[in-house]
Amino acid sequence: MVYFASYVCSLQKTIDRYKTYTRENGSNKAVQQDMQQVKADALSLANKLEALENSKRKFLGENLEQCSVEELHSLQVKLEKSLHIIRGKKTQLFEQQIAKLKEKERTLLKENKELREKQLSLQQPLAAPALNCIPPQPRDIPGPSNDDTDVVTDLYIGLPGSERSSNRDSG
Numbered sequence: 001m002v003y004f005a006s007y008v009c010s011l012q013k014t015i016d017r018y019k020t021y022t023r024e025n026g027s028n029k030a031v032q033q034d035m036q037q038v039k040a041d042a043l044s045l046a047n048k049l050e051a052l053e054n055s056k057r058k059f060l061g062e063n064l065e066q067c068s069v070e071e072l073h074s075l076q077v078k079l080e081k082s083l084h085i086i087r088g089k090k091t092q093l094f095e096q097q098i099a100k101l102k103e104k105e106r107t108l109l110k111e112n113k114e115l116r117e118k119q120l121s122l123q124q125p126l127a128a129p130a131l132n133c134i135p136p137q138p139r140d141i142p143g144p145s146n147d148d149t150d151v152v153t154d155l156y157i158g159l160p161g162s163e164r165s166s167n168r169d170s171g
Helices: 002-059 069-130
Strands: none
Touching (some): 002 069
8 A cells, every 4th residue: 555655646746747847848839939930020020121221222223233124114203203292391391481481570570660669759759859959060071151262273184294284274
C-alpha cells in the first residue's frame, strides 16, 4: 500500500508537470503566433515604406530612368494636379491676407481721422485768442518797404574779356 500511495503521488506529480508544460507550451504557441504576426506586419510596413520612398524619389525627379512613358505621363498628371491644388491654396491665403490688410487699412484710416478731428478740436480754442494778437514779422525775410530805389542791372552779351555791349548803352 505504501508503494501504491507513492506511485499515485508520483503519478499525480507527473500529471501536474504535464498540465504545467501544456499550459506553458500553449501560451508559448500563442506568443509565437503573435510574434509571427508582428514580423509579418513589420515586413508589410517595410515594403510599404520602400514603395513610398520610391514614389517620393520619382516625384523629386530621381531614378526616372526605369520608368515607362505611361508611368512618366501618370507622374506628370499627378504633379500638375498637386501644383493646381497648391496654387489654389496659395491664392486663397493671399486673398485672406489682403482682406486682413484692407481691414487694417480701414481701421487705421478711421483712427487717423479721429486723431485729426481731435487735433483740430484742441487747436481751435487756442486759435481764437490768437486772432487778437498781431502776428510777428519774421526778421530774416524783408517786408515791403517804401524806398523808391532803382535797381541797376547790366546785361552783357559776348565772351568775357571781349568788347561788351550793354543794355544800358543802347537804350
